[in-house]
Amino acid sequence: MAIRIKDIAKLAGVSPATVSLALNGSELVNEDTRKRINSIAHEHGYIPNTYARRLAMRRSGMLGLVIPDIENVYYASLVRMTNNYAQTAGYGLSILISDNSRELEEKIVTELISARVEGVICVPANIPGSSGEIFARLTDATIPVVCATTRFEPGSFIPSVMCGLREGMYEVASYLFRRGRRRPVYITGPSDVYTLDIRRSGFLDAARDAGIGESELKIIELPEVNYAAACVAAQQIADSGGNFDAAVCVNDMMALGVVNTLSRRGFDIPRDIAITGYDDVIFAEASPTPLTTVRQDIDSIARESIALLTRLIGGLPPDEAGDIVLPTQLVIRQST
Numbered sequence: 001m002a003i004r005i006k007d008i009a010k011l012a013g014v015s016p017a018t019v020s021l022a023l024n025g026s027e028l029v030n031e032d033t034r035k036r037i038n039s040i041a042h043e044h045g046y047i048p049n050t051y052a053r054r055l056a057m058r059r060s061g062m063l064g065l066v067i068p069d070i071e072n073v074y075y076a077s078l079v080r081m082t083n084n085y086a087q088t089a090g091y092g093l094s095i096l097i098s099d100n101s102r103e104l105e106e107k108i109v110t111e112l113i114s115a116r117v118e119g120v121i122c123v124p125a126n127i128p129g130s131s132g133e134i135f136a137r138l139t140d141a142t143i144p145v146v147c148a149t150t151r152f153e154p155g156s157f158i159p160s161v162m163c164g165l166r167e168g169m170y171e172v173a174s175y176l177f178r179r180g181r182r183r184p185v186y187i188t189g190p191s192d193v194y195t196l197d198i199r200r201s202g203f204l205d206a207a208r209d210a211g212i213g214e215s216e217l218k219i220i221e222l223p224e225v226n227y228a229a230a231c232v233a234a235q236q237i238a239d240s241g242g243n244f245d246a247a248v249c250v251n252d253m254m255a256l257g258v259v260n261t262l263s264r265r266g267f268d269i270p271r272d273i274a275i276t277g278y279d280d281v282i283f284a285e286a287s288p289t290p291l292t293t294v295r296q297d298i299d300s301i302a303r304e305s306i307a308l309l310t311r312l313i314g315g316l317p318p319d320e321a322g323d324i325v326l327p328t329q330l331v332i333r334q335s336t
Contacts (some may be wrong), residue, residue, distance in 0.1 A: 003044040011044075012037050062092045063309065064112045064120040068100045072226075072253070073281040074298070075123065078149065081302035082121060089310055091118070100125045105134045112138060119144040119309040124152070126225065128192035132156050144312035148305045149296075150195045151323060159312075159321035161305045165195055168294035168328030169202030172276050173248055175292075175330060177210035181246035181274050185218040187233045187258065188250045189225040196225070199250050199278065218244065225250055230257030237273070238265040245273055246336075252277035252284040252293055259289050259335065274336040280329075290333035300326050 005023075009016040014033065022029040022037040023046075029037070040046075063086050067075045079095055086093040094117065098104045102125060112120055120138055122145060124131035132152040138145045139157065151160035176184060186203050189196050200219075207217055220236065222229040230249060234257060237244055247262075249255040255277030259269060267273055269289050277284055280295035304324050312321060 003041075003046050008037060008040050008044070008046060011040050061090070062094055062115065062117045063306075064094050064096060064108075064115075064117045064122075066096050066098055066105070066108055066112075066120065066122040066124075068098050068123060068125050070095075070097050073283060074251070074279050074296075077281065077298045078123070078302060081299050082148075082306065085303050085306040089306055098125055100127055102127070102129075102131060102134065105131055109134055109137050113141045113143065117143060119146070119313050121146050121148050121305045121309060122158075123147075123149050126189065126193055126195065128190050130194075132158065139318065144309060144318065146305050146309045146312070148301055152194075157318045159308060159318060159323055161301055161308060161324045161326070163296045163301065163326045163328045165328070166198045166202035166205075168278065168296070168330070169199040169248075169250075170206045171328070171330045172278070172292065172294050173203045173206035174210065175332070176246050176248065176274060176276065176336065177206065177212065179274070179336065181336075182210075182212060183216075183244050184212075184246040184248055185220060185233075185237060185244045186248045187220045187222065187230060187254055189222055189229075191221065196250060203248060225254055227253045227257040230254035231261045234258040234261035234265075238262060238267070247273055247275045249275065249277050252279045252281045252291060255291050255293070255335070256283055256287050259287055259291070263288065270334070270336050276336060280331050284331070285333065287335070289335050292333050292336040293331050295329040295331050297326055297329075 005019045006016045009019045022034040065082050083093045096108045122135050130153050145158050147158050147160040149162050152158050220233045247258050255275050258275050277291045277293040280293045284291040284293045
């Protein structure tokens with residue numbers, strides 16, 4: 001049978017309240033008594049009830065992480081690394097998946113408020129419009145929030161941690177143009193999604209600076225930014241009769257879909273068409289044709305998100321937190 005606080009109190013000849021104070025390191029208990037109580041607890045294998053302690057302190061000890069999709073390798077990596085940094089900071093992590101649905105985001109926010117988590121890291125749904133008002137309900141409930149990998153609309157009091165998405169896309173597109181690829185197709189998702197819009201602006205700016213007019217560019221806008229949707233786009237490229245010499249994709253899974261589909265259609269990559277991705281997930285290097293891509297430092301995003309969230313929990317006003325923008329890195333492989 002597990003030893004309890006009242007058992008330790010009897011063995012030490014003190015009150016249960018004194019034992020509780022001693023085990024929590026209170027200076028109200030003199031050092032000799034505190035050492036004796038801790039020695040007895042250790043000798044008898046006492047295991048503290050962390051949940052009860054947090055309840056007494058009105059702390060849950062839990063953080064929430066909301067992501068759109070767990071099957072996406074990018075988000076799976078974010079979950080693993082965020083969990084590591086949360087544990088290091090002394091928190092548990094509750095992972096909730098919105099499945100790219102605003103309705104589910106609303107339910108998740110309600111659950112997080114009911115659970116009285118101490119803070120939330122959110123990755124909003126990758127669909128047109130903004131989830132800002134949904135996650136602002138958390139701040140209204142005095143639960144600090146950090147937006148990771150993207151940001152909400154200007155004027156939002158929810159701080160963010162993300163990479164320089166525009167700069168990364170500008171760099172990889174400029175690399176292609178310098179190598180003489182002047183007939184690119186840009187494969188993206190719907191408009192009015194911040195992470196997609198900002199990447200498109202980087203691509204268009206790079207084309208303009210390379211002297212390529214917007215009318216000379218082909219942009220394929222798909223309903224989703226996943227492998228299956230990219231395979232459909234690749235079929236369009238194959239059926240076009242070879243009018244393109246580069247395919248610029250907004251993430252690695254889409255680039256992998258284009259590589260595999262065009263390879264099956266007899267295209268030589270990169271001789272016939274160069275292909276680039278974005279994110280540098282594990283499959284970018286493991287692809288049959290390793291992908292030239294843009295690396296987002298997911299580990300740093302996770303680390304900085306937890307660090308910022310703990311500062312907010314500690315009392316930092318959200319309007320003083322600001323946004324953290326991390327650098328990207330161009331990674332050149334065989335697909336170009």
